[in-house]
Amino acid sequence: MTTFQEELLPATRRALLHRIAVAQSEGRAPSLVAAVVRGGRAVWHGARTSVDGHGPDENVQYRIGSITKTFTAVLVLRLRDEGLLDLGDPLEKHLPGTGAGEATIAELLAHTGGLAAESPAPWWERTPGSLRPELSDVLGEQPLLHPVGRRHHYSNPGYTLLGALVEELRGAPWEEVLRLEVLEPLGLDRTAAQPQAPHAGGWAVHPWADALLPEPLEDLGRMAPAGQLWSTTGDLARFAVFLAAGDDRVLSAESVREMRTPAAPAESADVLDGSTYGLGLQIQRRDGRLFVGHSGSLPGFLANLTISVDDDVAAVVLANCTSGPVLSATGADLVRIVAEAEPRIPEPWRPLAQVESSVLELAGPWYWGTHAFVLRVAADGLVSLGPLTGAGRRARFRSNGDGTWTGLEGYYAGELLRPVRGPDGTVSHLDLGSFVFTRQPYDETSPVPGGVDPEGWRGIG
Incomplete structure (x- = not known):
């Protein structure tokens, strides 16, 4: 024993x-x-x-x-x-x-x-x-x-x-x-x-x-x-x-x-x-x-x-x-x-028990201005948002059951993450405490505050 x-x-x-x-x-x-x-x-x-006179114990x-x-x-x-x-x-x-x-x-x-x-x-x-x-x-x-x-x-x-x-x-x-x-x-x-x-x-x-x-x-x-x-x-x-x-x-x-x-x-x-x-x-x-x-x-x-x-x-x-x-x-x-x-042995990776299409649609890269972020969907029911590479603001979010998510830690603790959908029902952008995250850097199809220059990206000749 x-x-x-x-x-x-x-x-x-x-x-x-x-x-x-x-x-x-x-x-x-x-x-x-x-x-x-x-x-x-x-x-x-x-x-x-x-x-x-005795050895102390627990x-x-x-x-x-x-x-x-x-x-x-x-x-x-x-x-x-x-x-x-x-x-x-x-x-x-x-x-x-x-x-x-x-x-x-x-x-x-x-x-x-x-x-x-x-x-x-x-x-x-x-x-x-x-x-x-x-x-x-x-x-x-x-x-x-x-x-x-x-x-x-x-x-x-x-x-x-x-x-x-x-x-x-x-x-x-x-x-x-x-x-x-x-x-x-x-x-x-x-x-x-x-x-x-x-x-x-x-x-x-x-x-x-x-x-x-x-x-x-x-x-x-x-x-x-x-x-x-x-x-x-x-x-x-x-x-x-x-x-x-x-x-x-x-x-x-x-x-x-x-x-x-x-x-x-x-x-x-x-x-x-x-x-x-x-x-x-x-x-x-x-x-x-x-x-x-x-x-x-x-x-x-x-x-x-x-x-x-x-x-x-x-x-x-x-x-x-x-x-x-x-x-x-x-x-x-x-x-x-x-x-x-004797480092901690990680728990085995396991897939989601079920996949909700409305949540899976949020996964992948997003851009705050020109900063690249990635949203991941985890098996524990939380989603995480953080820089694609390097250091920066990152947090996990808990579902509120109404399509919105609340930040659990760091800069975004308590802040509301709200996927905003267009007329066709697809996600246009993420609103996180008034910050707009788009699928492309300064996506002209999304309501980026301040607008996007109509001439778009350019070089300097």
């Missing part, structure tokens, strides 16, 4: 083990545990050193810090999908009197609400949540540092507000709503707000000596929706599968795709490495790969979840130290190792 770890080649497993061994050794982490996901399930688990809990924000974002998207709110609603509409109600729910999800990064002193990660029993204690007297909606500024209090929003609309504590609506449906029975044995202890490692100091373990109280959770590599592997594919019991594939879509401008310092933020997910382009996921930290713990949807590979890395290993780099490397050593 094949075990889940035997599905990767021995050389790949050794390369993965080597990578986390280097991360644990050079990062001086008391323990480090990791998992790799492919094809919808965990296919590898690795660990270095021990927790309570069931040992670590604190995951700000990965908690992704769970909170899922709850907010569920409220949206049920029609209880709109992401464009100002917070004040549903949670009045906070002093930050001008920010929209989408802006809070994307950290563009203008709020401060941290709660007022004392340092909230190392002090009891009982010191901040009310939202006003979390936000302080001046919750806004920047104009609302103008820039990305990571905010822990912003996710406290989103957790309070969930509680207000559900009429139940955030932790209870999370358990009933996300953790139980996805089978994440080792993810919780409080640690459950077996779990790692959190440590600080002396910067100049190989010595340890135990870190305090605090209940974050009101700040819980921003960073409270404990989890395991096993549970986060299952969560990664959900974030890549969706699960209709929790959120549809379309809604999790929306979470993975950039919703905030990159900070100037992040432009060079291509970092931005979606709705509860960090997004980064690294070495040509697009990664989504989230990192997390609290005193004594580091965590990272990294997903490459295109490669169908995800990685989880957890460590019990305040600082040391760069887990975002480790996670990206684990994905890269698998993606390059």
Whole structure:
């Protein structure tokens, strides 16, 4: 019988083990545990050193810090999908009197609400949540540092507000709503707000000596929706599968795709490495790969979840130290190792189940002015339009059932593609957001805006 770890080649497993061994050794982490996901399930688990005298496995809990924000974002998207709110609603509409109600729910999800990064002193990660029993204690007297909606500024209090929003609309504590609506449906029975044995202890490692100091373990109280959770590599592997594919019991594939879509401008310092933020997910382009996921930290713990949807590979890395290993780099490397050593096998090409003549008529070359494009009809029911050669605007389109198509991505996301037919019923041209695509460059038989010179194409003698 094949075990889940035997599905990767021995050389790949050794390369993965080597990578986390280097991360644990050079990062001086008391323990480090990791998992790799492919094809919808965990296919590898690795660990270095021990927790309570035993090698940690996929069931040992670590604190995951700000990965908690992704769970909170899922709850907010569920409220949206049920029609209880709109992401464009100002917070004040549903949670009045906070002093930050001008920010929209989408802006809070994307950290563009203008709020401060941290709660007022004392340092909230190392002090009891009982010191901040009310939202006003979390936000302080001046919750806004920047104009609302103008820039990305990571905010822990912003996710406290989103957790309070969930509680207000559900009429139940955030932790209870999370358990009933996300953790139980996805089978994440080792993810919780409080640690459950077996779990790692959190440590600080002396910067100049190989010595340890135990870190305090605090209940974050009101700040819980921003960073409270404990989890395991096993549970986060299952969560990664959900974030890549969706699960209709929790959120549809379309809604999790929306979470993975950039919703905030990159900070100037992040432009060079291509970092931005979606709705509860960090997004980064690294070495040509697009990664989504989230990192997390609290005193004594580091965590990272990294997903490459295109490669169908995800990685989880957890460590019990305040600082040391760069887990975002480790996670990206684990994905890269698998993606390059054992690249994804494409699905077999299959023809269309049936061919509609009205759609097939659209296939082939089209011209936007003098730019050559090609429209292709795919077996999944979508059509794609992109440059015949080279780079340029390209997108897939979904049928609206009335002869028109809606763009799904890129420049044409949400734009309407409308085939325009002549008196004889044949397609004259394509109208795409007012742009006219014709069968010939500046086809004189089509209504090209501005008209076509009646003398046609010519040379210069």
